[in-house]
Structures are given as structure tokens and as C-alpha cells.
Amino acid sequence: MTLSRRQILAGGTAGVGLTVAGTLPSLAEPAVAAARPDRPRPATGRPFPPLQDDPDGILALPAGFSYKIVTREGVSDLSGGQGKTPAYHDGTGVVGARRDRLTVIQNHELTPYLSAHGVPHIAGTVYDPGAGNAGGCTVITTDRSGNRVAEWVGIAGTVRNCAGGVTPWGTWLTCEETFINAGTTWTAGGQSGTYEKDHGYVFEVTPAESRLQQPQPIKAFGRFEHEALAVEPNLRHVYLSEDAGGPNGLFYRWTAAQGTHLRAGLAASLGDNAGKLEAMQIRLDDASIVPDVAYITSAQLGRPFKVTWIEVPERDARSTPTRKQFADGTVTRGKKFEGVWSTGRGAYIVNSFAFGAADLPADAAKHNGMVWFYDYDDETITLVTYFPHNPAAESEGTFPKYADLTFDGPDNVTVTPWGTLVLAEDGVRASHVLSSVPGGPTYAVARNQLANGISNGAPTYSEFTGPTFSPDGRVLFVNIQVPGITLGITGPWEKYLG
Template sequence: MATLTTGGSNRRSFLRRGPSGVDRFAIAAMEGLAARAAAARDGERDRVRSGGYGALREVVRSDAVSGREQTMWLPEGFDFAVFSAAGSAMRDGGSVPASHGGMACFPTGRRGEWRLVRGHGERGRPGAGSPSGSPEGRYDALGAGGTTTLGIVWRDGEPHFEEAWQSLSGVVGSGAGGPTPWGSWLAAEATCAGTGAGWGAAHGYVFEVPSAEDGEAEALPLKSMGRFAHGDVAVDPRSGTVYLAEDQPTAGCYRFVPEVPGDLAEGGRLQMLKVAGEWNVDTRVNQRPERGVYVEWVDVAEPDPAAAEDDPLAVFNQGWARGAAVFGRLTGCFYADGAVYLAAVSGGDEGEGQLWEYRPRGHGGGTLKLVFESPDASLLSFPQGMAVSPGGSLILCEDTGRGLPALRGMTREGEVFAFAKVAGGDLGGAVFSPDGKVLFANLWGADDPGRTVAIWGPWSAGAL
């Protein structure tokens, strides 16, 4: 299979790239989300019931390897495939780890060939699970998490799963992360566990995984990017600055300013967001949508504190002591249309979630704006991930605990509709192929440690 070049030329040239057409449309979707929230507060309900796709119908498909059946409800003309379930054999002789999480889809340089780099949030107890990867490649000999890379080919009008292999091993709770503009995945650990809890190494770091790697990448912890419970990661392609979310009820928003843009291993400065002129602003409650505030960034003196295992807020507290702001459990983080978007899944007066927009201005600060706050769970509750569709709308991974988990579409006018529903498990990790033909997502649940689905069909027939 052809590989994607991710050498020095790519790292140097990524800063010159402009935003994609999808990114340019993203802001319209965000504005529609805010408009929908305002309408819901005024008592209006959704006018769009299907996004133009019509009624959902039941589709049943089986994983060719495990034989396990999966049921989804999709619009007419759409189909799906299920593959690469936890425990399935991989090309390198290992087994697919459990707890499928976030992922990104990268081109290989050949038309219709892609690579998915997929995170696995395996935690467990030291030695309780099967360690991932090869003994010589593991960061921690006891760690069962990491990433896998999947080869996908579009052929005969549908995507075909070809092979999978371990691309990062020996880490813990690495279901979150984000793609870089130079073709790699930043795998982020959502735990600060370490040797005191019986692990073979300290955890709570970010690791870089090139999508072009045909085997295991070097498991190098990027310690200057902070040791805390990480959520997703986003990279500003104009500056190379990395934005990091913190997956805790008491969370900070961080940025990492690299010494060499595109080469994160060279180190840099970790900083935490602070509202300019105000001290320790609590963004979780009493916030007004669309009211932008100017923010600045305060340095975190010790991004890898020795006390982090015993105190998971050891990094947060450094920024807090300098007046930084607090958010409610930041799990989502992505870049679009010149801004960074942060999903605070427990934020808001109703505790049903917020979406924040940070728009950088130069190298100093920027503006922070609350784009959306869910007024009630019936509109939207705790999205576990989101993706911008080829048409500039949003796909939201939602599991409210009331009925079937769903992939919900959101139009640029802010109307929400159920695009797909799934029997059993949670949904997350949604991402489109680079050409917009296929939507990939991950499923997992109490009786199912994880699998990946691919959905395709007439996207242009509706709002997505």
C-alpha cells in the first residue's frame, strides 16, 4: 500500500496551506448551532426532521472477521460496513486493542486509498489486560492502550478494509487526540496514573504517531506538552500552535507553543487560558452566548510536575494560581475556519454542554466566545465528538442515555436531526474521508469493547 510522506518538507510547508472548503463552511454551522439554541430557549422546536434524507430504515451488516452482526438505522440509499473489532487479528500478529476512541483519516497520495489512525482508551489495572504491541516497542510494558492504523481502499463504489497494525503501544487511556497538518496523529492519555499505582512508567502525556508509519512509531512522551488528563488536541496550521483540552470536571484550556513548528519533540512552552483583566473566571455557569471576551495565556512553569500522579490537577493549579479560567470537562477540541472549538460536555447552567470558540490574534491572545450552550437535553446532550461534513454542516456523536445512541446532523441554520441510530454501545470518533465519501465512527459498549463502522451514500441529497 502506498504511504503518505511526512518528512521535513511536509512539516515545513504545512504553514503555507490555506483552509479547506470544509473549514470555510464550519463557521456557518457554528453560527447555526447558536441560533438553534436561542430558538429552543424561546420555545421553538426543530423544523427539520430528517435533514432532507427521509425516514430511517433498518440495515443489518456483519463483521467479516468476527461474524458479529450490527444493526443501524440509516436513510434510504445509505449503507455501512463494520470491521476491525477488538480482539481481531492484525497484520503484525497482534490483536486489535479494546476501547476504540478518536481517530483521523489521512490520504496516502493514491486516489481512493486512506489510512485511519485510531486511538484506544484501554485503562484497566496494571497487568490486568493484554499489553499492546511488541515488547520492544511499548512505552510501558504493562500498558494495553495505544493506536492502531488501518488501511482503507475505495473500490467498486464502497470502502474496503484491508489491514490493521499497531502503531503506538504501551500507553494508557489514549482514546483522545487529534490530527496534525503534517500527517500525524497526536495520541493523548486521559490519566495521570504512574508507578505509584503499579504501572511501569508515568502516564498523562501526548505521543505523536505518523500516519505513514508501517509499524510501531517510537513511543516518545512529549513531556513539555503537559502531564494531565487529556481530552482532544487541535493544531493551528498557520502557526503550528497546539491546543489541548483537559478531560476533568475542573478543566483548563491549554496551548503549546513549539520551539520549532511541526517538530514537537524539540520542546516549547505550555500555557493556560486566562480571561484578560479578570481572575479565575468560571466559564461553566452564568455565561452569555455570543459575548466575546479577550483572553491571554499564562505560562505553566512545570508542565511535568512530579506530584501529578497524586494530584491530577498539579498542572491546572499552576495556571489557576496565575488567574487562569476553569472549564467544565473539555473532551472535544478541533480546528476549523481559523478558530479552535472546545466542547465542554458538562458545562452550562443546565450541565448539558457548551461549545466554545477561540479565535487567535497574533502571537499573544485572542477572543473567546460561547457559541452554544444546550438549554435542555432534548435539544442536545453531551456530544462525544463532532465532525464537519463535506457540505459544511456538523455530525454530532450523541448518547443521552434515553433511547438509541445517534449520529445527529446539524444544518448551517442550526436545525438538529437524527441521521443515523445504532443498536447498542456508544458512538464516537466521527471523521470523514479526505474526499468526503465516507463517514467513519467507532462503537463500544459494556458487552462490546469496540469496533469501527464506515457509512456511505448520497450525502448531497440532504443537509450534510
């Protein structure tokens, strides 16, 4: 998540946004259904009750649901005297569950001294000592109800840790959404420094204590403005999104060499040029390449498009950023490739929005969000949810009466234990956590009530990030990014999602 839309948009009036979805067959095998074949696949979902204002002014929820604060920046104590919980909570994943414990790993999307609460440089966790008080990850343990037990630093000395993805072997792959060369200087918060190492990589973070971490980049996965990723269950493919502009970013696939299967310790086991990194090409029936995802609209909801892949010439981008190594028309670009989450059969992929002159080709359709499903076996991609463009969604405003109907800017995504989706909204006006049925309706699950600024005379509300369920479906963890708060939401999830 580069700059929030609230930081890059200004002026104008606001109106009501709509969500369009079509009818299509089930696209992914829900995790619960895979484990229990007697469970039906998701159909249309069930509407959540109206959101009720929180007397504490933090989170509006439907009747029957409640939340607890798991961590809060600058307030919660890290274990072992490491300091306080860092700021700018972002991508988050539950990587382990025991009888009485859950293990959650969380990104902190920070540049040096963006906040007074950066990720502390703890021995065993630091990638780049020159990165200053910047980003990284914390490891959080809770009980099975989401009550925090402990929290410590998993990696530090990285920059803009945005999203990432859980691995089948129980670790977290954290993505740097940046592209910085060693030797670059920085100045912020009255401090200055020089980066000692290149940035723009993926790192593996384990549930282990700080001193046992291995803060090494996985260079085989390329260097670019990473957003999120998903590991295919065959342990040979990794799918990676890029949130970048000028030109728009790409969606990538990394493939292991024949006979190689991924396992814990990726940075040590994979050489810098191991496997093959490729960029996506969406093909029309005549085999021509769709130059930008924005050419596909709600008219194509539910229609699979064939995908092919073209190899990235120079994945470490020493001379040219990876997305600029391809001429327009030879790859399929997209404004703000964001969340990615794997299922047993494929991966869901999000594009947040595209409506500005620099966001998309002049003859492509503006939009306020797209959700795709990529089928691993068929190598096809299908648009499953579409938020059509509304000019009002380009500017701040408040709509108390219609706040829970005006969705735009989906960002992080997770697949629920019942096979439906939960999206974190990073749009304008109110910010929501959304329940989305692929090919079906979208409902508000929660609304951020914690105003963190004023724009055009109206309150502004920070984006939600990092939705992730406990494996048993009991707790939905989700973050408010500013101020950084992790929330554990409980309630009758299966009644509405199952």
C-alpha cells in the first residue's frame, strides 16, 4: 500500500459507490469444505446485520459481534524489554495454532522515523543497520480467543513491510514495498542516515524468538515494490503482486527448478538466481495480450481468460526496474496490484482502483476495485468482484446515512474458513472490513470510527489492513493502520459466512 488515497486525492464532493457482482460457479475449494466434504461451497452468503456504533468510538460492528484490542502502537509492551509495539500495522497472517495458542506475524509499513514507534533493532533480527527506526515484523502470540500473550520483534532494518503471505510450512513471507539502492541517504524525524543494503525484497520470518531469526533477502523472488504473495500448494510456484506506478505494476510467478520444492529457510536454500521469475500476460481469444487489467470490466464477470507468462530479464533490477523491462503491450499491467491469498485451487488477487490520468490507459475503464481468481491448474484468471467507478469516490466526504453502502478501494484480502472472502478497504470516506462472496454480494462487517485527521472539513479514517482468521474461524484479526491497532473480532461468523 503506497500512499493512502487520502494522501493523494483532494477536493470535490462525494457520492454513493456501488458494488457489482455477477453469478458464476464456485471458483475455489473452501478450506473447511476441503477438510469436510459434507460442507457446501459458498453460494450467496447471508447479509450481516446493520453496523452499530461503538460507544468507545473505535469499531462499529453488527449485533452479536464484539472486539478486543490485541496490540496498540506505543502502548503494548514487547516481550523481554524490547520496547513498545511498533506503528503502521499492515499485512498479517496466522502462521500457527496449538491447543491453547495462536501465533500471528504482523508487518509494520514504516520508513525511517516515519513514526516514533519504529521496529526496534534487536540482535538477530536486523537486515540493514542503516535503515534506522523503520519497518519490519513482530511475532504475536494469543490464546485461542485472541487475547495477547506475548509479542516480540521478528525482523527489523527493512523498509515499508506492506503485505506478504503465509507459507504451507508455518512461516510468514514479508514483502518490502519499496525500491532503494544501497548508498541512498535518508532524512526524517530530525535524523539522517544511509542505507547500507539494497531494499525491495521478500524475507522469511519464523515464529521463533528474535535471536533465532535469519534476516536475509530471498533474492530469487526479485527486487521490486512487492505487495503480497501466495505459495502454491505444489511448493513449486509463488505468485507475487507489485504495487507501483509509472508504468503500472505487474503480477508475477516464480517457478522452482525441476525437482526443487520450497521449504523453510528459503533465503539459505535458494540461490540468488534460482528458478524463474515471470510476468503475467492475460490473453484474449485471439491470443492478443490485454495491456492493462482495467480493460476488463463487469461485463466480463465470471469469464476465465487464459494466462501466459514471460520471463523477467533481470530480476534484481540493477539497471532497470522489473516492470520497466517490458514494453507496453507485452505484459498485462495493473494499477495497484495489492492483496493475494491462496486457496487449495488458486489465488485471489486484488486491484484497488484506477481512475486518474496516470492510473490507466486513456481508453480503459475507470474502476474503484477489482478482485480476481487465478486457477493454478487451468492457468486462467477470472474477474469475480467489481467495484465500478464513481467520481464521488475520488474525494473525501462523509455520508452518515449511506456510509455502509459506499465501498471502494479493496486492498488486503483473506479467504475465510468457509471459502468466502474478507477484504480490507482503503478508499475514501468511511473505511470498512468487507465480507465478499466471489460472484456475489459484498457486505460491511465493520467500520472504522477512529478519525485520524480532517480533510475538506470532514473526518478521515485510516485504512484497514491484514485481515486473517484463526484456523477454527473463531477470531478475525484485522488492523487499523493509523493509529496502529490490532483487533480481534469474535461473533457468529459461520452463521453469515458458512
